[in-house]
Amino acid sequence: xxxxxxxxxxxxxxxxxxxxxxxxxxxxxxxxxxxxxxxxxxxxxxxxxxxxxxxxxxxxxxxxxxxxxxxxxxxxxxxxxxxxxxxxxxxxxxxxxxxxxxxxxxxxxxxxxxxxxxxxxxxxxxxxxxxxxxxxxxxxxxxxxxxxxxxxxxxxxxxxxxxxxxxxxxxxxxxxxxxxxxxxxxxxxxxxxxxxxxxxxxxxxxxxxxxxxxxxxxxxxxxxxxxxxxxxxxxxxxxxxxxxxxxxxxxxxxxxxxxxxxxxxxxxxxxxxxxxxxxxxxxxxxxxxxxxxxxxxxxxxxxxxxxxxxxxxxxxxxxxxxxxxxxxxxxxx
Numbered sequence: 001x002x003x004x005x006x007x008x009x010x011x012x013x014x015x016x017x018x019x020x021x022x023x024x025x026x027x028x029x030x031x032x033x034x035x036x037x038x039x040x041x042x043x044x045x046x047x048x049x050x051x052x053x054x055x056x057x058x059x060x061x062x063x064x065x066x067x068x069x070x071x072x073x074x075x076x077x078x079x080x081x082x083x084x085x086x087x088x089x090x091x092x093x094x095x096x097x098x099x100x101x102x103x104x105x106x107x108x109x110x111x112x113x114x115x116x117x118x119x120x121x122x123x124x125x126x127x128x129x130x131x132x133x134x135x136x137x138x139x140x141x142x143x144x145x146x147x148x149x150x151x152x153x154x155x156x157x158x159x160x161x162x163x164x165x166x167x168x169x170x171x172x173x174x175x176x177x178x179x180x181x182x183x184x185x186x187x188x189x190x191x192x193x194x195x196x197x198x199x200x201x202x203x204x205x206x207x208x209x210x211x212x213x214x215x216x217x218x219x220x221x222x223x224x225x226x227x228x229x230x231x232x233x234x235x236x237x238x239x240x241x242x243x244x245x246x247x248x249x250x251x252x253x254x255x256x257x258x259x260x261x262x263x264x265x266x267x268x269x270x271x272x273x274x275x276x277x278x279x280x281x282x283x284x285x286x287x288x289x290x291x292x293x294x295x296x297x298x299x300x301x302x303x304x305x306x307x308x309x310x311x312x313x314x315x316x317x318x319x320x321x322x323x324x325x326x327x328x329x330x331x332x333x
Contacts, residue, residue: 040161044292047159048305051188051235054156055303057101058232067219068232069097071190071212072251075198076116076133077123077173078214084199086215089137091118093255094190094212095157095248102156110149115139117146118250119177123196140177141250147176150183150249157186157248161291163280164238164245173253174244183247185238187290188299191231191321192257194286207325211301212257220301224324227302229331231320234258234288235297241270241277243285254285261321263287265296265310306333 062068074090096117099108111117116138123131141147153166168174168182175182190212193200201213211218211232223230236258238245243254266289269277282289290296295307301323308317312332319329 040292043159043161047161047187047235047290047292048297048307050156050159051233051297051299052303052305053102054095054098054188054233055299055305057098058299058301059303060101061097062220067217068211069094070214070216071192071201071257072214072255074116074135074138075196075214075251076121076135076137077131077251077253078133078196078198078200079123079128079131081130081132081134081198083197084202085134086198087135089116089121089133089135091116091120091141091250091252093117093247093249093251095186102154104154104156107149107152107154110145112139112144112146115144115146116141116250117150117176118183118252120173120250120252123253124173128196142177142179142181146249147179147181150176150247151181153184154186154248157184157188159187159235159290162187162238163291166238168244168247168252175252176250183249183252185245186248187235187238188233189236189246190233190257192259192286194256194259194262196254196256208322209324210257210259210261210321211323214251214256218323222323223301225319225322225326228300228304229320230301230323231260231298232301233299234260235290236287237280237282237289237291239281240285240287241281241283246285256286258288259286259321260288260298260308261314261318264314264317265289265308265312266294308332 071094073092074086074088076089119141121133170182191210192213193210201216246255267283270283288296294310298308299305319327
């Protein structure tokens with residue numbers, strides 16, 4: 001009987017295997033930047049959409065109340081309380097008023113508006129005094145249960161590009177109160193002046209006044225520069241070197257909002273106290289910034305969302321930030 005043998009070829013030789021691996025490596029190297037770019041573009045679009053939703057909520061609030069919400073109410077930590085400090089400390093962030101228009105009606109109804117959302121009654125004890133309130137705290141943020149509510153992370157206030165810590169520090173100036181809860185941060189906040197003096201918005205020069213501030217009561221008619229020419233809100237990062245990122249439910253020490261006109265965009269370094277700046281940590285409170293390359297999203301008062309470049313002229317940023325300066329300028333959009 002004749003036997004037939006089938007000759008089986010061995011597997012890849014070492015040289016062939018190395019060539020295949022090299023080809024795969026080259027293909028991955030070519031595809032990876034495109035994939036990363038596509039993901040970054042998707043995150044940027046998501047971030048812009050969130051800000052758009054907040055802008056529509058602002059418009060709906062104005063339609064219902066004939067006013068925009070204030071940036072915040074009743075700060076118990078602002079400077080010089082004898083010159084206009086609040087009699088009732090609430091420490092509310094004005095974003096609370098937008099919750100019903102952001103599909104957060106249930107959360108809004110759980111908040112006890114007979115109580116503060118943070119029990120902060122003094123600012124930084126090491127500087128910037130006097131900043132101990134002369135007013136009385138409205139209720140208690142912990143006893144009322146507000147502490148747990150403002151600790152909830154709300155996706156509409158979160159930019160997926162940001163890698164910073166989502167909650168505020170549990171320290172005297174930034175926590176809600178005596179509980180372990182700390183406020184969930186937001187990547188979007190109102191356009192305000194950088195000042196943390198009590199009742200600053202009410203006394204601020206009309207030609208430089210931002211749309212928002214402590215106890216502000218802006219309506220559309222007051223924005224004489226035009227709703228499409230005035231920044232209402234801007235994007236920021238949760239991580240800052242000086243101060244703390246902004247929480248959506250309350251205002252604590254120097255959480256005043258974002259001053260685009262004064263601070264510019266994506267300021268990372270300060271030679272006085274930042275030895276090793278990193279591009280995920282803004283240098284201080286009140287700054288506009290993002291991780292979207294070299295730009296930042298801004299929300300105009302007409303609810304339109306635009307990208308502003310880091311290189312935008314400082315004077316243009318100031319004119320965009322003030323709502324009634326009366327000066328003409330070339331739009332950067």
